[in-house]
Amino acid sequence: MSWGDPVIPEEEVISKSLDWTLMRRLLRYLKPYRVAVLFSIVLLFLLSGLGIVGPFITKLAIDRAIAVETITDAERMRILTRFSLLYLLVLVLEFGIRYAQTYITQLVGQKVMFDLRTEIFRHLQKMSLHFFHKNPVGRLMTRVTGDVEVLNELFTSGVVQIFGDLFLLIGIVTAMLLLNAKLALVVFTVLPVIFFASMLFRAKVRDSYRNVRTRLARLNSHLQESITGMNVIQLFGAEKRSFDQFDDANALHRDAHLQSVHYYAVFFPVVELIGAIATALIVWYGGGAVVQDALTFGALAAFIQYTASFFRPIRDLSEKYNVLQSAMASSERIFHLLDTKPGIPVAADAREPGPLSRAITFENVWFAYNDEEWVLKGIDLTVRQGESVALVGATGSGKSTLVTLLGRFYDVQKGAIRLDGTDIRELALGNLRRRIGTVLQDVFLFSGTIDYNIRLGDSAITEERMLEAAQVANADAFIGRLENGYAEPVRERGAGLSTGEKQLLAFSRALAFDPEIFILDEATSNIDSETESLIQDALERILIGRTSLVIAHRLSTIQHVDRIIVLHHGEIREEGTHEELMREGGLYKKLYDLEYDGKRWE
Ligand SMILES: Nc1ncnc2c1ncn2[C@@H]1O[C@H](COP(=O)(O)OP(=O)(O)OP(=O)(O)O)[C@@H](O)[C@H]1O
Ligand SMILES: [Mg+2]
Numbered sequence: 001m002s003w004g005d006p007v008i009p010e011e012e013v014i015s016k017s018l019d020w021t022l023m024r025r026l027l028r029y030l031k032p033y034r035v036a037v038l039f040s041i042v043l044l045f046l047l048s049g050l051g052i053v054g055p056f057i058t059k060l061a062i063d064r065a066i067a068v069e070t071i072t073d074a075e076r077m078r079i080l081t082r083f084s085l086l087y088l089l090v091l092v093l094e095f096g097i098r099y100a101q102t103y104i105t106q107l108v109g110q111k112v113m114f115d116l117r118t119e120i121f122r123h124l125q126k127m128s129l130h131f132f133h134k135n136p137v138g139r140l141m142t143r144v145t146g147d148v149e150v151l152n153e154l155f156t157s158g159v160v161q162i163f164g165d166l167f168l169l170i171g172i173v174t175a176m177l178l179l180n181a182k183l184a185l186v187v188f189t190v191l192p193v194i195f196f197a198s199m200l201f202r203a204k205v206r207d208s209y210r211n212v213r214t215r216l217a218r219l220n221s222h223l224q225e226s227i228t229g230m231n232v233i234q235l236f237g238a239e240k241r242s243f244d245q246f247d248d249a250n251a252l253h254r255d256a257h258l259q260s261v262h263y264y265a266v267f268f269p270v271v272e273l274i275g276a277i278a279t280a281l282i283v284w285y286g287g288g289a290v291v292q293d294a295l296t297f298g299a300l301a302a303f304i305q306y307t308a309s310f311f312r313p314i315r316d317l318s319e320k321y322n323v324l325q326s327a328m329a330s331s332e333r334i335f336h337l338l339d340t341k342p343g344i345p346v347a348a349d350a351r352e353p354g355p356l357s358r359a360i361t362f363e364n365v366w367f368a369y370n371d372e373e374w375v376l377k378g379i380d381l382t383v384r385q386g387e388s389v390a391l392v393g394a395t396g397s398g399k400s401t402l403v404t405l406l407g408r409f410y411d412v413q414k415g416a417i418r419l420d421g422t423d424i425r426e427l428a429l430g431n432l433r434r435r436i437g438t439v440l441q442d443v444f445l446f447s448g449t450i451d452y453n454i455r456l457g458d459s460a461i462t463e464e465r466m467l468e469a470a471q472v473a474n475a476d477a478f479i480g481r482l483e484n485g486y487a488e489p490v491r492e493r494g495a496g497l498s499t500g501e502k503q504l505l506a507f508s509r510a511l512a513f514d515p516e517i518f519i520l521d522e523a524t525s526n527i528d529s530e531t532e533s534l535i536q537d538a539l540e541r542i543l544i545g546r547t548s549l550v551i552a553h554r555l556s557t558i559q560h561v562d563r564i565i566v567l568h569h570g571e572i573r574e575e576g577t578h579e580e581l582m583r584e585g586g587l588y589k590k591l592y593d594l595e596y597d598g599k600r601w602e
Pocket of ligand 2: 521
């Protein structure tokens with residue numbers, strides 16, 4: 001099959017920490033906001049500068065005022081006040097710039113996330129049914145929310161802040177070297193230790209982080225499945241087992257987290273400790289230099305401050321490295337999703353023909369979901385304009401499959417489906433689907449009102465048309481009984497409505513869009529006889545003059561169709577009117593007798 005590999009990887013092993021191809025593609029998302037990003041980097045540069053100025057002012061204050069004995073006390077106080085005010089000014093500036101910088105980076109991050117989510121959602125809307133069957137909902141949800149969030153972290157605290165840390169480090173090193181090269185070298189003696197500790201930390205955290213992610217994914221998918229299937233779990237008393245499974249997944253996830261917490265808890269104090277040792281070295285070595293008059297007291301004070309702020313960017317860089325790493329993994333998954341081609345190829349010169357004038361034809365149609373496991377085997381079927389045809393057959397005979405092919409949710413492997421002689425693969429997909437109104441086997445309702453579920457928010461459908469559709473579909477009576485009528489909220493998946501009511505609602509929806517071609521895939525569940533007669537009555541009206549394909553699970557549903565097709569193991573076995581088929585005494589008659597024996601014939 002030509003769908004390529006539509007399966008999105010779950011949590012694959014990350015081989016590379018920094019992949020430049022990925023990185024370049026990621027940075028493209030910053031392009032629309034490049035002015036803001038540049039501005040933010042300039043602000044970071046200024047911030048690093050200010051961070052270096054502070055200790056230098058301390059040095060000046062000590063060397064020019066506090067430790068000077070050649071000028072009057074009043075003069076010293078005056079100079080000291082001046083430096084203090086200067087320091088204050090630096091702090092205020094730093095505050096202001098930091099605010100602006102934080103705001104701008106977060107702003108850019110949010111905008112990039114917005115763009116990415118939009119792109120992913122738009123892409124998802126184009127994917128074929130095949131794709132959604134292969135990819136669990138939970139995994140796709142994670143792509144749109146979790147992975148995008150990780151990228152946000154990269155943009156806001158990663159990429160940009162790395163510049164900040166680097167500027168600051170370079171600035172501090174330069175300032176130290178300029179102040180006193182020897183003393184600077186003393187501080188740098190601890191660097192190999194830091195370097196080694198960071199490497200170890202990075203490797204450990206990377207592993208445990210990967211663990212956290214896989215275990216979280218497992219926890220989430222278990223949770224999602226349990227919530228969706230809670231009624232089954234409760235009906236079969238499987239709470240204990242489901243709970244134990246959850247408990248296990250939960251514990252594994254907690255332990256993975258604790259593991260990474262452990263590494264952080266070791267690494268951060270280690271860096272602090274090394275910093276303290278460096279400071280002690282400065283006090284010892286620099287103190288000696290001050291005693292020997294080789295260093296001013298102010299310079300020593302500045303050095304101590306520089307040393308203290310020297311280790312923070314080093315520590316942060318190690319942490320950023322992890323952000324970078326998980327961002328690489330997330331972006332790889334997101335890009336894989338975005339690069340998955342929509343399953344249904346659309347012809348470049350797709351046509352938008354007018355209304356159906358002759359017929360829908362299935363010509364020797366062969367179809368398999370998985371290669372060579374044929375679900376439909378050489379179907380030849382013609383439905384003339386205005387004709388209504390019913391499909392019957394045992395469960396799994398391929399009825400639903402046949403009708404989904406008409407809307408091109410899948411493409412046939414052999415043969416063709418034509419509208420007035422034109423292969424549907426040559427038609428514009430939107431045009432094709434707009435012409436078909438489908439009521440699916442399991443009716444899907446969205447959370448919203450009844451009104452929304454009929455019109456699906458399409459403003460082209462007027463209120464009158466909606467009301468008329470509901471009336472023709474016999475849905476108006478039960479809607480009228482609802483407390484808020486058409487404004488009644490529908491809960492997720494239509495909980496609170498009966499199967500029959502949902503079906504009537506689905507009829508209304510299909511009719512509101514006034515399709516040329518009507519497809520009904522009747523729900524298999526039992527419906528009370530009153531609703532059943534409402535459905536039959538509505539159907540009778542819908543089918544008049546409309547080209548239709550009706551899949552029936554109750555033979556009573558199809559009393560009014562023009563022709564009945566009996567499908568068996570993906571092949572057409574019998575064809576004719578009810579009377580003809582009964583006379584033939586074949587499969588149809590068997591199904592009929594079964595149904596009227598009060599049994600289901602699936
Ligand atoms: N998404 C899918 N992936 C793989 N196989 C599928 C898929 N959907 C259906 N099938 C298989 O295709 C065959 C035909 O299924 P189909 O849903 O068309 O049957 P049906 O006639 O509509 O049955 P029912 O009366 O129960 O609705 C079945 O054997 C089913 O297992
Ligand atoms: Mg079916």
